[in-house]
Amino acid sequence: MAIYLVVLISTLSQMGFGGSRVAVSLYALQLGANQFMVGVIVALYSLSPMFLSIVIGRYSDRVSPHVPMIWGSALMAVALLLPLTAPSLTILCALAFLNGLGHLVFSIPLEAAVGGVGGPQNRARNYALITMSWSIANFLGPLTSGILIDSIGNQRVFWVLSAFVALPIALLWRWPHLLPVTPKAAGDDAAKSKNVMDLWRMPALRATFIAGGIIGSAQDLFQFYMPVYGHAVGLSASAIGTILGMVALAAFVIRALIPFLVKKLAEMTILLLATFVAAAAYLLLPFFENAYALALIAFLLGLGVGCAQPMLMSMLYVLAPAGRIAEAIGLYKTLRSVTHVVIPVFFGSVGTAFGFKTVFLSNSALLSFGGYLQYCSRGAQQTPQAIDGGGKPR
Numbered sequence: 001m002a003i004y005l006v007v008l009i010s011t012l013s014q015m016g017f018g019g020s021r022v023a024v025s026l027y028a029l030q031l032g033a034n035q036f037m038v039g040v041i042v043a044l045y046s047l048s049p050m051f052l053s054i055v056i057g058r059y060s061d062r063v064s065p066h067v068p069m070i071w072g073s074a075l076m077a078v079a080l081l082l083p084l085t086a087p088s089l090t091i092l093c094a095l096a097f098l099n100g101l102g103h104l105v106f107s108i109p110l111e112a113a114v115g116g117v118g119g120p121q122n123r124a125r126n127y128a129l130i131t132m133s134w135s136i137a138n139f140l141g142p143l144t145s146g147i148l149i150d151s152i153g154n155q156r157v158f159w160v161l162s163a164f165v166a167l168p169i170a171l172l173w174r175w176p177h178l179l180p181v182t183p184k185a186a187g188d189d190a191a192k193s194k195n196v197m198d199l200w201r202m203p204a205l206r207a208t209f210i211a212g213g214i215i216g217s218a219q220d221l222f223q224f225y226m227p228v229y230g231h232a233v234g235l236s237a238s239a240i241g242t243i244l245g246m247v248a249l250a251a252f253v254i255r256a257l258i259p260f261l262v263k264k265l266a267e268m269t270i271l272l273l274a275t276f277v278a279a280a281a282y283l284l285l286p287f288f289e290n291a292y293a294l295a296l297i298a299f300l301l302g303l304g305v306g307c308a309q310p311m312l313m314s315m316l317y318v319l320a321p322a323g324r325i326a327e328a329i330g331l332y333k334t335l336r337s338v339t340h341v342v343i344p345v346f347f348g349s350v351g352t353a354f355g356f357k358t359v360f361l362s363n364s365a366l367l368s369f370g371g372y373l374q375y376c377s378r379g380a381q382q383t384p385q386a387i388d389g390g391g392k393p394r
Contacts, residue, residue, distance in 0.1 A: 010133055012167045019140075022149075025228070031088070049336075054330040073168045112329055115314070200331065250299040274305065281297050285360040286359075
């Protein structure tokens with residue numbers, strides 16, 4: 001019962017957060033923002049994670065998970081009401097920054113603790129369920145935003161998105177112990193000085209960070225650039241939201257198949273193949289403007305990017321030292337936030353100067369090069385081939 005309430009809480013929050021990206025991008029375009037400005041606004045979602053993830057992770061390792069999750073939900077709910085005060089790009093910048101911070105405070109303790117719900121034997125199931133719920137939320141969030149924008153307008157949609165992220169507060173208040181406190185370090189380990197770079201120096205953890213970062217960048221760009229591209233080729237907000245939602249739908253499908261895939265292939269092999277699938281999707285994108293064709297390409301991209309997250313989270317839970325699970329997740333989010341910030345700004349500049357085709361083809365080449373590097377170094381990056389339900393490598 002507990003894991004399903006956790007899944008509900010996570011789904012509601014992710015729907016509001018994911019839907020806000022579409023709403024903010026399209027509202028900014030309506031207010032006259034160019035591609036570069038939209039990129040800056042979207043990049044602000046990841047500014048606080050880039051600097052504060054490790055601090056929040058260390059704090060989350062010391063308290064009950066529901067405390068920071070409530071604060072994070074409240075901050076997101078307030079941030080999403082800001083556009084109702086004034087139609088301004090400055091307001092959208094503030095929304096993006098505060099919403100990113102609130103989502104960080106909410107998600108780090110969730111990801112660190114969910115592996116322990118129901119005991120270690122349910123760890124793999126828990127991460128499969130939570131990431132599948134994100135896939136559903138990332139489909140429904142953009143789709144709901146697109147439909148509501150077409151029906152009630154760019155400004156009023158933020159009322160609905162704020163309600164989505166506020167509902168988890170009531171559930172967490174009613175059931176504060178849904179998520180267990182993360183395992184603590186033994187006395188001697190706890191007394192040692194904790195340098196976050198010690199986590200980076202662990203080969204298995206470092207390989208996990210790198211593998212997740214390579215393919216995660218592909219989803220970052222699509223979430224930012226698809227609304228811009230769709231708007232340029234004359235697609236409606238509903239069509240754009242549906243296309244973005246196809247990535248999440250495909251991610252749901254591939255995550256349901258991961259338990260079968262890992263029986264046949266090593267984790268790093270799956271990530272390598274996923275990288276090239278994502279590269280192929282970006283190679284196809286600039287040659288199509290039809291909404292149905294773009295939806296199929298988005299589904300292909302979703303198959304590529306969707307398999308990384310559940311395996312990544314499960315390995316971080318197992319590989320991180322006791323008492324430092326949330327800190328390890330915080331370090332990963334810091335590294336990922338660099339791509340969150342750099343990619344929208346960089347490709348927004350490239351798109352403004354050279355057009356859409358250059359953006360998509362250059363990202364396809366980048367992913368292919370990343371896949372090649374993975375292939376060349378796969379021996380050094382090898383993580384445990386299989387991890388049993390008890391949380392021990394076998």
